[in-house]
Amino acid sequence: MKFLLILLVAPLIALALLYFLFPGRLVAFGRWGLRKRGGMVQKSVTVDGRVWPYLEGGDPAKPLLLLVHGFAGDKDNWSMIAPYLTRDYHVIAPDLPGFGENERNPALAYDIAAQTARLKAFADALGLQRPHLAGNSMGGWIALRYALDYPDALASLTLLNNAGVNGANESDLQKQAANEDYNPLVLANLEDADRLVAMVVHRPPFIPARLKPALYGDALRYRDQLDHIFWIIATEGRDHPLNDRLGEVSAPTLIIWGRHDRLLDVSCVPVLEAGIADARSHIFEHLGHVPMVEDPKATAAVMKGFLGQH
Known part of the structure; x- marks a missing residue:
């Protein structure tokens, strides 16, 4: 009985120690666990001299699904939905240049056409022929542009809260950024993270303070570059939306x-x-900007219902 109790209590003690002493390792462990659950493995490929990290999962013999993250996101934006997709699809989710573990070169062009061309080069480097392409937010804008620029190079298009088009009403983000002197998507400090999460997610989760440096460290470290990229795409979205195309x-x-x-x-x-x-x-009535994170199971069900017909 004592041995059984030790087996039950030991993992809890280990998690507590990680939380208090090594919160960064706890976050890394959680990320690893999400990838493991979805059968996703990190790989990389060199494209035009640039190393692209990406996650891959599922049977390569099954239909191919290429997933593109949004602004300030990365490949792990898709880790929560992966368990519901890798059973039926060969899933690939890269870090785009400027984000995640990809090159963060401030001298690169970060307009949508440039990022779209880079995504096509990534797909070609891996031999991804006519994938089902899905993107969220900025990634949805890139996916939409991909469908326009390379119409014969994809099997279908899934747009999740995509940027690049203007609706009848302005969003809170558009209103706040109207004067071009305030970027609501850039963190001022760690305490500002709760505001940002509440803006992106309809029902924001509680994030313990000890985990915030590990979760948002990159957002603060690359804040100036992210701000630079944001205004490039925000200006393009305002002046050159794809509504007419x-x-x-x-x-x-x-x-x-x-x-x-x-x-x-x-x-x-x-x-x-x-x-x-x-x-x-x-339209999900209970979700905000990132459906694949807020309700991955329901989002995957809608996606699979559509993809199964194509």
């Missing part, structure tokens, strides 16, 4: 949105529906 999209398209998105208003959905022929849409 939506009719050129020929790939079967699924639109997913969270009703409570404060970054990109849900009024973008009817614009996308009207512009893209035969597009399907699904």
